[in-house]
Amino acid sequence: MKALILSWALAFAATAVAAAPAAPLAAPATPVVAAPAGPTFFIHNGKLYTVGAAGTIAGGDVIIAGGKIAAVGQNLTPPAGATIIEAHGKPVTPGLMASATQLSIQEIQLGAAESNDSSPDLTEDTAAFDVADAINPNSTLIPVARIAGVTRSLVMPVDGAGVFFGQAAVIHLGNGPDILVKRAAGQLVRLEPSVATFGPPQKKLSRPDLWAQFRETLDDAREYWAERAGYHKPGGYRDQRTFRIDLDALGPVIQGQEPLIVHVDRASDIREAVQYAQANKLKLVIFGAQEGWMAARELAAAHVPVIIDPDLNLPDSFSDLGATLRNAALLDKAGVTVIFQPQADDPSQYARTITQIAGNAVANGMPWDHALAAITRNPAEVFGIADQYGTLETGKDADVVIWDGDPLEVTSAPTALFIRGQRIPLVSRQTLLRDRYRNLNDRHMPFAYR
Amino acid sequence: MERRYWPILGALALFAAALVAVWLIIPAHKPVTGQAHVADQFPDDQFPSTYRPYPSRPTLIRNATVLTGTDREIDHADVLMAKGKIVAVGRNLTAAGAVVIDGTGKFVTPGIIDVHSHLGVYPSPNVESMSDGNEAVKPVTPEVRSENSVWPQDPAFSRALAGGVTTLEILPGSANLIGGRSVVLKNVPAITSEAMKFPGAPYGLKMACGENPKRVYGAKGGPMTLMGNVAGYRAAFQKAAEYRDKWRKYWADKKAGHDATPPDRDIGLETLALVLDGKIRVQMHCYRSDEMATMIDVSHEFGFHIAAFHHATEAYKVADLLKKNGICAVMWADWWGFKMEAYDAIPEGIALVDHAGACAMIHSDDAIGIQRLNQEVAKAMAAGRRMGLPITRAHAVAWMTRNPAKALGILNRTGTLEKGKDADVVLWTGDPFSVYAHAEKVFIDGALMYDRDNPKLSPRSDFELGQVGQGPNGGAGQ
Numbered sequence: 001m002k003a004l005i006l007s008w009a010l011a012f013a014a015t016a017v018a019a020a021p022a023a024p025l026a027a028p029a030t031p032v033v034a035a036p037a038g039p040t041f042f043i044h045n046g047k048l049y050t051v052g053a054a055g056t057i058a059g060g061d062v063i064i065a066g067g068k069i070a071a072v073g074q075n076l077t078p079p080a081g082a083t084i085i086e087a088h089g090k091p092v093t094p095g096l097m098a099s100a101t102q103l104s105i106q107e108i109q110l111g112a113a114e115s116n117d118s119s120p121d122l123t124e125d126t127a128a129f130d131v132a133d134a135i136n137p138n139s140t141l142i143p144v145a146r147i148a149g150v151t152r153s154l155v156m157p158v159d160g161a162g163v164f165f166g167q168a169a170v171i172h173l174g175n176g177p178d179i180l181v182k183r184a185a186g187q188l189v190r191l192e193p194s195v196a197t198f199g200p201p202q203k204k205l206s207r208p209d210l211w212a213q214f215r216e217t218l219d220d221a222r223e224y225w226a227e228r229a230g231y232h233k234p235g236g237y238r239d240q241r242t243f244r245i246d247l248d249a250l251g252p253v254i255q256g257q258e259p260l261i262v263h264v265d266r267a268s269d270i271r272e273a274v275q276y277a278q279a280n281k282l283k284l285v286i287f288g289a290q291e292g293w294m295a296a297r298e299l300a301a302a303h304v305p306v307i308i309d310p311d312l313n314l315p316d317s318f319s320d321l322g323a324t325l326r327n328a329a330l331l332d333k334a335g336v337t338v339i340f341q342p343q344a345d346d347p348s349q350y351a352r353t354i355t356q357i358a359g360n361a362v363a364n365g366m367p368w369d370h371a372l373a374a375i376t377r378n379p380a381e382v383f384g385i386a387d388q389y390g391t392l393e394t395g396k397d398a399d400v401v402i403w404d405g406d407p408l409e410v411t412s413a414p415t416a417l418f419i420r421g422q423r424i425p426l427v428s429r430q431t432l433l434r435d436r437y438r439n440l441n442d443r444h445m446p447f448a449y450r
Numbered sequence: 451m452e453r454r455y456w457p458i459l460g461a462l463a464l465f466a467a468a469l470v471a472v473w474l475i476i477p478a479h480k481p482v483t484g485q486a487h488v489a490d491q492f493p494d495d496q497f498p499s500t501y502r503p504y505p506s507r508p509t510l511i512r513n514a515t516v517l518t519g520t521d522r523e524i525d526h527a528d529v530l531m532a533k534g535k536i537v538a539v540g541r542n543l544t545a546a547g548a549v550v551i552d553g554t555g556k557f558v559t560p561g562i563i564d565v566h567s568h569l570g571v572y573p574s575p576n577v578e579s580m581s582d583g584n585e586a587v588k589p590v591t592p593e594v595r596s597e598n599s600v601w602p603q604d605p606a607f608s609r610a611l612a613g614g615v616t617t618l619e620i621l622p623g624s625a626n627l628i629g630g631r632s633v634v635l636k637n638v639p640a641i642t643s644e645a646m647k648f649p650g651a652p653y654g655l656k657m658a659c660g661e662n663p664k665r666v667y668g669a670k671g672g673p674m675t676l677m678g679n680v681a682g683y684r685a686a687f688q689k690a691a692e693y694r695d696k697w698r699k700y701w702a703d704k705k706a707g708h709d710a711t712p713p714d715r716d717i718g719l720e721t722l723a724l725v726l727d728g729k730i731r732v733q734m735h736c737y738r739s740d741e742m743a744t745m746i747d748v749s750h751e752f753g754f755h756i757a758a759f760h761h762a763t764e765a766y767k768v769a770d771l772l773k774k775n776g777i778c779a780v781m782w783a784d785w786w787g788f789k790m791e792a793y794d795a796i797p798e799g800i801a802l803v804d805h806a807g808a809c810a811m812i813h814s815d816d817a818i819g820i821q822r823l824n825q826e827v828a829k830a831m832a833a834g835r836r837m838g839l840p841i842t843r844a845h846a847v848a849w850m851t852r853n854p855a856k857a858l859g860i861l862n863r864t865g866t867l868e869k870g871k872d873a874d875v876v877l878w879t880g881d882p883f884s885v886y887a888h889a890e891k892v893f894i895d896g897a898l899m900y901d902r903d904n905p906k907l908s909p910r911s912d913f914e915l916g917q918v919g920q921g922p923n924g925g926a927g928q
Contacts, residue, residue, distance in 0.1 A: 316576045322918040409885050409886075440806060
């Protein structure tokens with residue numbers, strides 16, 4: 001049995017979960033998008049916040065070629081044929097990563113149901129739900145977010161009543177059609193009662209209900225994966241409550257390969273999740289964590305990262321009475337890896353608030369460079385794309401932003417944007433609306449002709 | 451800069467003149483003399499304010515950058531407050547015996563006013579038993595008042611205070627076509643809503659365009675369409691007009707000495723009649739430009755005025771129409787797309803409406819957003835500048851101070867730093883349009899109600915006592 005698990009684990013390191021019934025383990029490889037060959041750019045004289053070992057480089061240059069960062073440093077020589085872009089000493093950062101959004105899987109939250117693939121509709125509980133099946137590279141939310149500097153996102157299902165909500169994915173926000181960077185980037189679980197603010201009332205589940213279901217499902221998954229071949233033998237396997245597709249999806253989670261993203265806010269829930277994950281060797285990420293600062297020591301000791309919206313400071317449920325604006329700073333100070341979610345209410349439409357979120361974390365005590373890491377390198381490392389994204393370093397995909405001021409300042413904005421080496425125009429549906437209506441006096445023809 | 455506002459002020463003045471004219475030609479409203487008192491107008495004195503300014507000492511903030519809210523930025527300036535009022539704004543002020551606060555490197559603005567909040571009616575904790583913001587049992591409920599739902603112990607009030615909010619309008623939600631009366635509060639900790647109530651501030655009437663009433667009532671007898679919405683507003687105001695006329699006739703008959711029986715009192719229609727009389731200000735949730743135009747027509751049909759369209763994400767498409775009708779547009783900086791009627795919102799909305807000469811402002815509609823309206827204005831200002839509009843911070847500050855005061859009908863009392871106004875004042879640690887700035891001291895009617903550096907001046911509600919949330923800061927800013 002153990003051998004089976006081990007062999008699976010080895011196989012799994014480079015494969016995705018099989019989706020078809022009884023499919024062999026030789027599932028399609030995780031689609032890692034190859035950066036396309038691209039034009040060559042020379043960014044001259046920027047203040048480079050590399051978020052890497054080189055730290056900040058004043059008066060630095062960046063060479064972009066073939067979709068990658070070809071060189072970073074001072075006094076570089078522009079390659080022949082490179083388009084030279086003058087940064088005038090302004091800040092240059094890696095593209096930003098907005099974590100825990102529904103970018104590309106949700107167009108309109110309310111009243112346009114078919115445009116919204118963000119949460120399981122079929123069953124309350126499903127680990128098999130995979131946002132990668134829903135990715136729409138033509139979502140109008142993508143240009144809106146990227147012209148604010150967001151070039152990557154951890155796309156996550158939305159949780160509600162239930163335990164398992166399915167698999168997250170990482171996307172890039174560059175030119176499509178293929179924007180999926182990493183499938184099965186995390187499995188979302190909720191282990192505290194949900195609060196339904198709007199919409200139909202949700203079934204309330206108590207913590208012991210949630211935990212019992214959570215434990216049993218993972219036990220099922222372990223048993224299943226221990227003897228996966230026996231599952232379909234007549235009489236050879238016990239009935240399990242969990243669907244086969246969900247058991248399949250949980251394979252990499254129980255093996256500690258794929259992050260288990262547990263949505264809890266209360267300190268006691270955080271501690272319980274940490275203990276369970278340690279005992280079962282799971283790769284845990286805590287999402288929410290409004291009382292994270294109260295369990296910061298345990299989180300740090302167990303090397304468990306958190307995804308938080310640091311602006312949440314209201315006791316808006318009995319699970320987050322300890323919410324505070326100091327959460328990010330205290331977690332960071334304790335040594336916890338912090339990742340930021342944009343405005344938690346609606347992180348997709350407001351993915352562009354990720355810089356403001358980070359700025360407020362700084363205003364409330366987090367070091368500036370740590371806040372920048374929380375929207376670049378940290379999520380890249382935790383969600384397994386640090387080999388290609390997260391810093392301004394040679395060899396990484398060229399996600400590069402030139403800013404007109406401090407990138408975490410609310411009045412700042414990108415002046416130039418590159419995603420995987422392609423220069424992206426600073427245009428969105430919103431800039432087009434702006435330009436159409438900027439002069440109301442000109443009525444010689446209807447606005448629709450502009 | 452002020453000139454930009456003349457057309458609006460002109461429109462308002464014309465409107466006011468029209469009101470006065472209406473007033474004068476209606477005999478029922480003339481004072482009754484020489485006989486027993488007969489009421490000749492609808493009563494409007496229920497739930498009277500018990501708020502009184504808290505004790506204060508004369509206070510002089512010295513050598514700060516002052517954004518007055520009147521399009522002026524004065525550096526190295528002083529602000530003097532005494533007896534709850536602004537005494538002077540200028541350089542080199544002196545005041546014997548005043549508490550002196552060094553404002554060097556800091557900024558002073560008027561207190562922030564949020565015209566759209568549900569604090570207290572949708573409080574924290576957000577639990578079923580205290581969800582008191584929408585009387586969603588029928589689409590027209592002018593008889594309800596948000597002040598009767600406000601839970602003064604909502605911890606979010608203190609968080610907003612720590613964000614520099616000194617005045618806020620609490621509205622019923624938007625489930626209903628006509629959702630009830632709003633109330634304007636001074637943001638002081640209190641144990642009753644009456645003790646927060648802004649003395650003399652006009653009431654608002656919450657109305658809602660668009661998707662929400664349809665969604666709530668579509669399967670419950672309607673309205674289920676936009677045309678159903680409009681029929682609903684018109685039916686309600688028709689009844690209100692008839693109700694008002696009945697009472698006017700009664701008052702006139704009594705005054706003439708005729709034997710007359712008073713009509714049955716209807717509390718909801720009374721509120722709408724006060725809207726028709728111009729005493730309650732219509733605050734209307736309305737996203738789409740076409741619906742705003744429709745509502746302007748409805749207001750003309752029945753002779754009421756719409757003070758402001760809230761959530762006016764498409765106001766930038768009809769800014770000229772709003773200007774012409776003297777209607778304010780209340781917007782977010784960058785909320786958009788959470789439903790179809792918000793799909794066309796753009797970050798330049800506030801700047802474009804302002805640039806067209808209409809009255810533009812920020813609002814929160816959110817217990818988190820209300821804590822950083824200064825940052826929201828900063829984003830709106832920056833977006834406008836990037837499209838080439840010359841917007842100074844002296845001007846932009848009005849989007850969270852002067853213009854909200856105008857929309858609420860309290861500009862004579864607050865919203866700018868001018869002599870004689872309520873001393874609702876915020877001292878900021880730096881440029882309030884920076885993400886790194888904090889409200890350091892917040893004065894309401896001259897009383898220091900929040901001090902970031904003094905835990906004793908960091909209020910916490912009863913709900914927060916004995917809870918885990920007492921660290922690491924505790925209280926106001928949490």
